[in-house]
Amino acid sequence: MDDFDLKFPDNFLFGTAVSAYQIEGAWNKDGKSESIWDRHCHEKTGIVRKNYDGDVAIDHYNRYVEDLDLLKELGANSYRFSLAWTRILPEGTGWVNLKGIEFYNRLIDGLLERGIEPVVTIFHWDLPAALQEKGGWANREVINWFTEYARVCFKYFGDRVKYWITLNEIYVFTYRGYSLGVIPPCIRDYKMAVKAAHHALVAHGSAVKLYRQTGLNGKIGVALDLVPKTAGSERSEDKYAAEVANATESFYFYDAIVKGAYPELAVKVLKEKNYWPDDIDEKELKTASEKIDFLGVNFYGQQTVVYRKGAGRFDSEIISANAENVAYDNKPCADDCFKLMMKIKEDTGGRLPVIITENGMGSNTDVVSRQEELNDGFRIDYIKKHLTALKKAIDSGVDVKGYFYWSAFDNFEWNWGYDQRFGLVYVDYEDDLKRIKKKSFLWYKEFLEEQGRMRKGKI
Numbered sequence: 001m002d003d004f005d006l007k008f009p010d011n012f013l014f015g016t017a018v019s020a021y022q023i024e025g026a027w028n029k030d031g032k033s034e035s036i037w038d039r040h041c042h043e044k045t046g047i048v049r050k051n052y053d054g055d056v057a058i059d060h061y062n063r064y065v066e067d068l069d070l071l072k073e074l075g076a077n078s079y080r081f082s083l084a085w086t087r088i089l090p091e092g093t094g095w096v097n098l099k100g101i102e103f104y105n106r107l108i109d110g111l112l113e114r115g116i117e118p119v120v121t122i123f124h125w126d127l128p129a130a131l132q133e134k135g136g137w138a139n140r141e142v143i144n145w146f147t148e149y150a151r152v153c154f155k156y157f158g159d160r161v162k163y164w165i166t167l168n169e170i171y172v173f174t175y176r177g178y179s180l181g182v183i184p185p186c187i188r189d190y191k192m193a194v195k196a197a198h199h200a201l202v203a204h205g206s207a208v209k210l211y212r213q214t215g216l217n218g219k220i221g222v223a224l225d226l227v228p229k230t231a232g233s234e235r236s237e238d239k240y241a242a243e244v245a246n247a248t249e250s251f252y253f254y255d256a257i258v259k260g261a262y263p264e265l266a267v268k269v270l271k272e273k274n275y276w277p278d279d280i281d282e283k284e285l286k287t288a289s290e291k292i293d294f295l296g297v298n299f300y301g302q303q304t305v306v307y308r309k310g311a312g313r314f315d316s317e318i319i320s321a322n323a324e325n326v327a328y329d330n331k332p333c334a335d336d337c338f339k340l341m342m343k344i345k346e347d348t349g350g351r352l353p354v355i356i357t358e359n360g361m362g363s364n365t366d367v368v369s370r371q372e373e374l375n376d377g378f379r380i381d382y383i384k385k386h387l388t389a390l391k392k393a394i395d396s397g398v399d400v401k402g403y404f405y406w407s408a409f410d411n412f413e414w415n416w417g418y419d420q421r422f423g424l425v426y427v428d429y430e431d432d433l434k435r436i437k438k439k440s441f442l443w444y445k446e447f448l449e450e451q452g453r454m455r456k457g458k459i
């Protein structure tokens with residue numbers, strides 16, 4: 001092991017993260033129906049590079065045993081994955097597809113047999129196409145659809161799953177899906193996005209409420225993508241632009257869940273621009289802010305914003321970003337992670353535990369060769385910097401309970417398809433999807449072994 005020997009709390013969750021559509025493949029096997037991602041990829045609507053699709057992805061559905069063995073070898077004590085709604089309820093509601101249940105039972109049992117804690121995301125963007133036909137997240141009924149789906153998940157898996165995440169990145173699947181239109185359902189209607197966001201928030205809270213009623217004794221939270229915005233200068237218009245961006249993007253969802261209210265500034269500007277739907281009942285945020293056991297934070301960076309008349313929805317423009325990603329800016333962002341942790345501590349009086357449900361570095365295959373990818377020192381540096389920032393946050397009193405590296409395996413990276421790799425394990429798309437451990441896999445494994453030794457040393 002190198003000299004990186006920060007010691008984390010004894011029961012800290014160390015893991016990796018994945019999601020169903022990105023790895024499973026088997027898109028129509030054993031009764032699974034089409035999700036909105038299946039549908040858009042099949043229709044080749046041009047949102048995904050080179051018209052890639054997730055039909056086979058990394059074929060995890062058929063190769064999960066080999067993948068579980070790799071996770072065991074890695075030695076992380078937990079693993080975050082998502083359930084495909086379309087495998088469990090092919091029509092979105094109603095009859096339960098037991099073949100889908102059996103697959104996730106095998107996966108959960110396989111993890112537990114290997115001493116790995118399953119951390120389960122109920123929804124990671126792959127809405128059943130059947131529900132999109134009825135309006136998807138923009139239809140108020142989705143609150144019931146999602147709650148019923150969550151009920152099925154709790155019923156079949158709640159005896160073994162002790163960590164639940166309701167929704168992944170509400171900002172992305174509502175705003176990028178319904179307003180910017182860059183991911184399915186590819187709609188461009190901001191008012192509809194505000195509605196979809198509201199329904200998703202209430203659906204989240206309703207599932208949390210339901211979980212409490214079941215009497216199951218696990219923990220439940222949500223995973224939000226938090227991208228703090230800073231002003232590009234001291235000029236008041238730039239500062240205002242940054243405040244508006246914070247209020248209407250990531251922190252819109254954070255405030256609703258953590259504080260039980262939308263940021264006032266967001267509501268004001270949304271109303272001014274006539275994006276505010278008349279039928280939103282803000283009192284329902286009482287449900288959205290139902291007490292969670294942890295806040296999941298997907299952390300990938302920060303953005304710097306300035307005022308520019310006519311730009312975006314609110315006269316603002318992103319001029320730069322701190323984001324370490326070989327495809328984008330590649331600027332250090334671990335300090336921003338520390339600052340964000342401190343903000344959460346201040347806002348919640350340190351009472352809300354935080355889990356980093358995603359943090360990871362992607363590399364663009366146009367830029368990074370196979371050899372460089374396998375020998376990914378850049379990824380090791382990235383993880384080290386973020387773990388250092390988190391350790392500093394823990395030492396400063398932030399209750400950080402876990403860290404999940406995105407991702408265990410290279411996979412289908414949404415709009416990028418297979419041209420961006422985030423994994424600790426390389427997947428050879430040219431050679432039968434062979435799994436090859438990258439240098440970062442071996443580093444993380446050694447780091448985890450060292451954590452174990454330090455823990456024992458203490459006893």
Ligand code: FCB
Pocket residue numbers: 019022168169172225298358406413414422
């Ligand atoms: C997040 C998504 C995840 C993955 C990473 C790179 O926004 O939740 O599925 O694509 O980005």
